[in-house]
Amino acid sequence: MKSFIPTTFYAGLNYVVAIVLIASPWLFGFEGHKIGAALLLPMIIGWFQLIMAIFSNNKLGFIKQFPMQMHNFLDVLSGSFLLCSPWIYDYASVTFWPQVILGGLILVMGIFVQGSPFTDGPHEPLREGSLMSTDAHEGRLSV
Template identity: 35%
Template sequence: MRFLPTRAHGAIDYLWGIALMASPWFFGFADVPAATWVAIVFGAGAILYSAFTAYELGLVKILPMPMHLILDGLGGIVLAASPFLFGFADQVLWPHMLFGLFSMVACLVTHLEPMLTTGYREPA
């Protein structure tokens, strides 16, 4: 069931990216280089592809919303698995898991089409 408007998803995208990039210092794992870099790269990446998404808060509207949601889902899977993939699960686990799971859920509940200028909204 897709109930989240793309405008709200856009706001969440930018806030999520900033929060993920700040998480090493907020959650106290900045001394774990792999965990820190994964958080920074994934956060910056999300902000970057959000800026290029064709939705209400995109700056350069070239990436279709369905592709954006695929990136959110795949990125969420990799982010949630990153503690195991990059060998820091014994030091940092939950921030990456929770941010990744959030991204996976967001891709499943967001409308596929933005309102933009047409006023079209995908039926729920």
């Protein structure tokens, strides 16, 4: 598979998706439902996405401490969890389309962004002293 989402577009879209997830109970009109997974799960995952976006090591990250490969991996996990959550927590009768659409978007973003561990080829380990390292091959270590 080939990645087709540029990292700058991904970084901006990550903020937008996080804000939409946080505001989704009010945007999609299911705040009248009792407090439960339908109300709180999108908000929790939205805050998680926003914190990851702020700390990510990309052009729009403010603190730049979180590696992009880890961010992409956690996007795939949280996107697939949000995608399946209406049936896991049995609130599909209340609402499911916002979670399915936004969860699928996060899942696709995590897989197809440039530099994602899901679309990049396998790393070749290099010998660094007595240890095997992929960091030197990727230019993360100064030799």
